[in-house]
Amino acid sequence: MGSTLSDQCGPRAAPRDEAGAAAGHRSPPPPPVRPARARYTVWIAAVSVYVVAAFYRSVLSAAGPAAVDRFDITATQLAGLVVGQLLVYAAMQIPVGMLVDRFGPRRLLVAGATVMTCAHLGFAVTGEYVGALVARMLVGTGDAMILISVLRLVTAWFPPRRSMVMVTTTAAVGGLGALAAAAPLSRSLLAFGWTATLLVSASFGAVVGVLALVVVRDTPGRSGTRAPDSLPTIIRDVRVTWRNPGTKLGFWSHFSLLFPFNVFCLLWGYPYLIESEHVARETAAVMVGLPTAVVVAGGPLIGAYVARRGRLRPAIVMAVLAGVALTWTAALLWPGDAPLALLGVLAVAVGICAPASMIGFDVVRTCVSGSQLGRATGTVNFGGFGASVLVVLAIGIVLDAGSASLSAETYRWAMCLHYPVWLLGGIQVWRYRHCSRKPPGAQPGSTTM
Template sequence: MHPIDDRKLFWRLLLPFAAGYFLSYLYRTANAVIGPVLARELDLGDNALGLLTSTYFLAFGAAQLPLGMLLDRFGPRRVEAGLLLLAAAGAAVFALADGLGGLAVGRALIGLGVSACLMASFKAFAQWFPPERQASLTGWIMASGGLGALAASKPLEFALGFAGWREIALGLTAATLAVAALLWLAVPEKADDHKGGSLGEQLAGVRAIFASRHFWRYAPMGFCFTGGFMAVQGLWASRWMNVQEGMAGAEIAIRLTWISGAMLAGFLFMGFFATRLVHRGIRLERVYLGAMAVALAAFAAIALLPQFAGDLLWPVLGACFSLSNIAYSLVARAFPATLSGRANTALNLMVFAGAFGLQWGFGVLVDALQAGGLATAAAYRSAFLALLAAQVAALLWLLRPEPRP
């Protein structure tokens, strides 16, 4: 067994999993920049564009519960490397598609293929490193996702000036295959770790999580806030900036870059300071609730006053979103260590169900409001306010006193 302070082991784990999560986040948010290009070239309306982008979230979310059991049984190296082959196939299908159907199939395969990128890293770190190292390692992995979001903003818009979206998708196909090979060849295998109990025992653990009142306190916030932000960031933020603020593609890409940079700063804050805050007696629940309150205030100001300090408020929203990931540890700590992986994937299911449903539903609502005679700007504002109302309701639900068992 490698010693837990072995630098070689640290890098053999961190680099491959960070590369996988980088790709996962790049794929997740790329349509904010590529979406308008697809809409022009293939004549896609807001409803179709929302459905196309959200198929990633649908496939990703559907994979979460079986993913937890697969990670327990086969280990993170095998599961993530194998699934990334599906992501590469999806990127190739996306690149070669000539209509909405092919694009949606490719996007769904990508979502399924990258569904293990974060949860597999959590599992690997739990296998090899002690609990006091987990917050720092999680922060670094999340930071790699922030870099992926950055790459999907101004750099991607810059790349579109030199290559078409099909060529970029094919390039991502090759990059995904390379990361799958890196995971398979570089990540060490943990001996005697692939037990996980029988299928019946694993399903019983899943049922216990979904029967927990503690889980259902946080699930609506995962659905409405974390999933809602992902839905907005991945597509509708750029459309909002164009419709409400009259911003062009290059300006929007710069704004998206600032949002992603703020997310990266929030992830690094988690990595460097989460453990220190706990040691100083500051409860992570307070950090989480404070960040969510600030996020709701920023989102309300954006929805009601779209041209007021947008360059500041959108990055504030991005930074608060990164801190919403504290909810994973808040949920998992209520369960035994043997159930923590399935608790995280259960919450991830709610997050991605929200990202899919809200991203598609946003486009449906905007189209319906416009068909009813509402102007485009007013339709977008109404959709943003509907999402804000759902987020406020979720926060009020969380703030209810938790019943004693």
């Protein structure tokens, strides 16, 4: 544990081959040649599904007021639509990771697109709150299958030196879907109404689902499904995956950095800016969209920086965490309303968190064996969205407790709930800042994808 992250997770092909030979296992053959045109074609088809998933996930950021009128609900019930969606998304991460390992990413992409599209259709036509809640939870179910599948395809089709760049580029391109769910969707709702707008947007899911079915392949070579595992084997494999320090480092990195982005952009950023900082509604809408713009514009740059400094990944996570925490502290402690310049810096800091959280996926790529990669990726993603659900719920509880008078002070106390989660995540990232190359219990000669 005294060596650096890069030393422990760096390439060691020869010792692994010797260990495999000594144990009677053959090392896997080298991967087939992956022409650039083929791998980018597969990636474009897969990431198009992720763009639509990000759009469906973020619909309520613009459609929230329309949903309140359509379903005749309170603000708490509106928050329930988001929380229900995120709860299902988070709960599905480890099962979906196992399904990716079992069936491959292509089948999960198609299944996820199908479930999301059907759920979005239901959300378009239902007039009851219960129906809307079920539809949003099913959107979360389908959405849960997408990112893990795309990341698995990136690992299979792109060389390791390009992986982090492609992961953050995937997040950046996905941000286009979230941007489309903001101002463009809001204008469409005003011009064409709820049902027409959402029915048309449901066709996007059908198109990308067919595209994934036709274009995407799991690997450059032949691919297939594994034999089903027994329940004791599944439990054992999950435990083995979690015991790997690389899985834990990836989990806590994603846990610490993704939730500030989700809390700010999916639900609480807009009311905080209006009610606590007294920002004009038009300006608040721009500021809530600014973090997503940072993801789109800066994600690939952050990925390229991290790719060149692999051994500094935990330090980068800690630096981003410290930066966003300090910026929130300045905004919350500012006497009276924080200046717009400071709030703009806060929005940028929140935006940097999202691509930086992808470091968690790069850690498991280098520290977890290929046979466990789906489960490890699901575990990492669960960390980020699990933290998001906890903080979104906790803020709502604090605001409800002070619902008689939702003052600026109440919002500021509610936003302080970021800090215990950051503290826990930061301690754990520091604790697991070194990861081992080979997970405990892994068979010699297993591939590291």
